[in-house]
Structures are given as structure tokens and as C-alpha cells.
Amino acid sequence: MIRVQTDDFDLGAELKALTAGNHAIGGLCSFVGLVRDMAGGEAIGAMTLEHYPGMTEKELERIEAEAQARWPLDATLIIHRYGRLEPGDQIVLVAAASAHREAAFEACHFLIDFLKTKAPFWKLEGTPGGGQWVDARDSDEAATRRWTQSSGKAAE
Amino acid sequence: MTAPVKLLYFAWLREKAGVGEEDVQPPATVATVAQLIDWLETQGGGRAEAFADRKVVRVAVNQEYVSLDHPVTAGDEVAFFPPVTGG
Numbered sequence: 339m340i341r342v343q344t345d346d347f348d349l350g351a352e353l354k355a356l357t358a359g360n361h362a363i364g365g366l367c368s369f370v371g372l373v374r375d376m377a378g379g380e381a382i383g384a385m386t387l388e389h390y391p392g393m394t395e396k397e398l399e400r401i402e403a404e405a406q407a408r409w410p411l412d413a414t415l416i417i418h419r420y421g422r423l424e425p426g427d428q429i430v431l432v433a434a435a436s437a438h439r440e441a442a443f444e445a446c447h448f449l450i451d452f453l454k455t456k457a458p459f460w461k462l463e464g465t466p467g468g469g470q471w472v473d474a475r476d477s478d479e480a481a482t483r484r485w486t487q488s489s490g491k492a493a494e
Numbered sequence: 495m496t497a498p499v500k501l502l503y504f505a506w507l508r509e510k511a512g513v514g515e516e517d518v519q520p521p522a523t524v525a526t527v528a529q530l531i532d533w534l535e536t537q538g539g540g541r542a543e544a545f546a547d548r549k550v551v552r553v554a555v556n557q558e559y560v561s562l563d564h565p566v567t568a569g570d571e572v573a574f575f576p577p578v579t580g581g
Contacts, residue, residue: 460575471506
């Protein structure tokens with residue numbers, strides 16, 4: 339399941355709903371991204387997340403489908419917020435549930451790595467000097483490449 | 495081309511180009527994304543500046559990532575944006 343929204347989310351309630359009624363699930367792994375108050379040594383007041391409505395949902399669905407094709411997953415969830423966010427706010431949640439922990443851990447890691455380099459979101463940070471578009475990081479590209487060079491250990 | 499091509503610009507590409515969304519009618523010689531960008535650079539505003547460094551321009555046609563040699567046809571939705579920074 340994927341959701342793109344301005345509203346905050348309740349981690350506990352989301353994870354509970356994700357696994358509700360499925361007792362084949364033995365492991366649930368989640369990752370939550372938060373807004374930091376510093377970037378490159380500069381204080382960040384707030385940030386605005388822009389996205390590409392339509393393509394964002396399609397891209398998140400493609401990433402989710404790819405994870406489900408690689409690992410034996412019972413449930414997956416991606417929630418990504420957009421709009422104005424402040425330091426400490428939750429930005430993103432990815433979760434993967436499986437019979438065993440290895441697939442859940444790996445799929446969760448895969449989901450956030452792919453999301454960071456494929457989902458069309460852009461961060462505009464508010465600094466004392468004005469709004470600044472965040473630059474993409476080479477380390478994020480490298481993290482994604484890792485998954486394309488060797489398939490996950492738990493892949494079927 | 496008969497039907498227009500719908501263009502979308504995001505993040506700093508939108509700010510540099512000075513436009514977020516526009517319908518355009520490129521000449522018939524425009525067959526690929528690269529040729530579309532070549533033509534847009536001649537169309538004024540901040541478009542030439544926005545496309546100055548093509549290495550940092552990502553392109554989606556009909557909401558899927560494509561390379562610069564991908565074909566563009568009438569009725570397509572073509573989006574230009576910088577490398578993504580979500581998550």
C-alpha cells in the first residue's frame with residue numbers, strides 16, 4: 339500500500355493495521371525518516387517538500403512491486419508526506435512484513451534506498467539565507483546501485 | 495505534431511525556467527527529448543538557463559523516467575526536474 343499525504347502518521351497504528359489478521363507474518367521491519375535541524379552546518383527552520391502528483395504514486399507503486407517480486411513479503415507500506423515540515427517531523431515511513439526477519443529487513447532497506455533516488459520529491463530547505471533546494475547525494479545513488487548489482491540474499 | 499505536448503517543470507528547474515506547466519507545439523523536426531530541449535532553449539524566459547547543465551536534468555515522459563534520446567510525440571506529458579531528494 340502506498341500513500342502520499344500532507345498529514346502526519348501514527349507509526350504504531352499504521353504497523354498494527356498493516357499486519358492485522360495475518361498470523362503468517364513473523365517479522366515486521368519499518369524505517370521512519372525525520373526532518374533534521376541542521377544541513378551542511380546551517381540551521382534549518384522548516385522545509386517544503388514538493389512532488390510530482392501522479393508520477394509519485396506510480397513510482398512508489400513500482401518500487402513496492404519490485405520489493406514484492408524480490409522477497410517473499412506478506413505486506414508492505416510506503417507513506418510519504420509533502421508540503422511544509424519542521425525539524426523533528428516525520429517525513430516518510432516504509433515497512434515490510436514477512437514470515438521471517440531477513441526478508442523484512444532487506445525489503446525495508448531496499449524500499450527506502452530506492453525511494454530516495456527514484457520517487458519524484460524535492461526538498462526546499464528554509465535557511466537564514468533563504469530557501470535552498472537540497473542537492474542529491476552520490477551516496478544515495480551508490481546505495482541504490484548496491485541493490486541492482488547483487489540481488490538480495492533472501493530473494494527467491 | 496498536432497496535439498500539444500504538455501510540459502511540467504519541478505523544483506529549481508521551474509524557478510529557473512520561470513514556468514511550472516505549459517502546452518507547447520514544437521516543430522515537426524522535434525522527435526526526441528533532446529531535440530525538444532534544444533527547441534525549448536530558443537523559446538525565451540529562463541528556459542535556456544534551466545537546461546544549461548543537462549547532466550542534472552531528469553526527464554519523465556508520461557510519468558516514466560526516460561533518457562534524452564527517448565521519442566516525444568503529440569499528446570505526451572513531458573516533465574523536467576532535478577535529481578530527486580525525498581525520503
